[in-house]
Amino acid sequence: MSRNRIVGILVVAAVALATGFLVAGQVKSQLLTPSNQLARYQALVRSVQDLEKTNQGSRAKIASLRAEIDALEGAAAQQSATTRALKGQVADLRAHAGLTAIHGPGVEVDLGNGIPAAQQDGQLGYLINYQDVQDVVNFLFAHGAEGVSVNGRRITPLSAFSGSAGQVVIDQGPPLTSPIKVRSVGDRNRMAAALDDASALPDLRDREIRFQIVLTIIGSPDLKLPAYDSSLQVPHVSTN
C-alpha cells in the first residue's frame, strides 16, 4: 500500500469521525427544535411587523383626515359667525386633548436601559418599563406640564400605559423601547426644580444606582410636541 493511499484513508477516517461527532451532537441537542422554533418565531415577528406597518399607515391616515377636516371647518367658519365661534371653542378643546401640535418652553427627560446586575439573574430592573414612563409623565403633569409626548406620541387625557419587560405601549401605538424621550411643554423652571429634587422619582433614582439606568434631564426654551394621531373615541359615554 502506497504512502499516499494510507494518508488518504486516514483523512477520510478523520472526516468521517468529525461527521459522526457532528451528527451525534446534532441529535443530542435536538437541532431540529431550534429550527422549528426559529420558523415559529419568524412567523410571529412577521405578524408583528405587518401589524405595525398597518398601524403606522392608519395613524398617518388619521392625521391626514384630521388636517382635512380642520381645513373644511376653517372654510365653513369664513362664512358664518356661529361656525367661527364654535370653531374657536373646539380648537381650544382639541389643544387640551392633545389633538393639535404645541410648542413652548419645557423639559426633556431621557430614559435608557441600564446594565443587568451580576448575581441577580432574572431581575429586570435594568430595563425601562411602562411604569417608569407612566411615573415620569404623571410627575411632569403634577409639576407644571401643559402637554407631554413620549418618543413622539402625544399623551391625551385618556392615555394608558402598558407593556412587558423593556417594552412600552401607549394607547394604540406600536411598542416603544429604550431610549425613551419624554418631552413636556409648560412651566420649565418648576418642572426642572421638581426633577432636581433627590426625592423625586425614587424608584428610577434607586435603579440609576443599582443598574446604571439612564435618567437625564434637559431644559429647553422651545420644545415641539406633535398632535395625537390615534383613536379618541368614547362610545360608552353620554353627557345627558
Next chain:
Amino acid sequence: MSAPTRRSAPARRRSGRAIEIWLIALLVALVATVQIRSQAEVERSLVGTDTTTLAFLIDDLHRANDALSAETADLAQRKTSLQSGGSSAADQELAAEANRLRAIEGLVPVHGPGLVMVVDASGLQALDLQDALNNLAAAGAEAIGVNDHRVAVGVPILQTTSGVTIDGAAVTPPWTISVIGDANRLSIAADLMTQQMRADRRVRTATYRVQADVAIQSVITARPYVYANGS
C-alpha cells in the same frame, strides 16, 4: 509534434479520491455553518422578547388597529358630511365634537355602562392609585371618578404627609372608583386588580360591581395654557 499526454489510471483514482474527500469536507462545513448560523439567529432574535410576549403584542396590535380603523371610518364620515353640508353641517359637527371633547377632558358630568370598584385599605400610596387608574385606562376606561373627584391623565395625584390628594383635595379610604367604558373589558381588569389587592396586607376589602349606568357628576376645572403655543 508529440501526442497529448494521457493521465494514468492510478492518477485518476487519486484525483477521484481527493474530490470525494473535498465533498465530504464541504458537506461537514455546510452542516456546521447552517447549524451555527441557525442557533445564532435564534439567540439573537429572541433577545428580550419571547414568543408569549410576541403573542400578547399581536393581540394588542390587532385591538389597536381595530380602534384605528373605527376612528378612520368616523373621520372619513365627518369629512364627507362637511364637504356636502356647508356651514350648518359644520356647526353640527363642531357642536358634537365639542361635546365629545368636554367629556374626554372631564369638563362635564357623564354617565354610561361600566363598574364601580371599592377599595378599603390603610397605607396605600398615590402610586397605588395611579397604577389602578392606569390599569382601568388600559382596559378601555372612558371616564373615571374617585370619591367624587374626576380624574384623567394630567390631573395631579400626589402623596402628601396627610395621604393621597387628587388635584389638591385629600382622598381618604375607602376609595370608590367609578368607571365608564366597555363593562366586559373593564370587569376582566377589575377581576385581576381586586384579586391582587386582596393579596396585599394593606388592603382590607377590594370589590367591584358592574352597573348598566354609572354616573360621574364631578368635573375637572379647565386650565388655559400659559406656556404652550399652537404650532
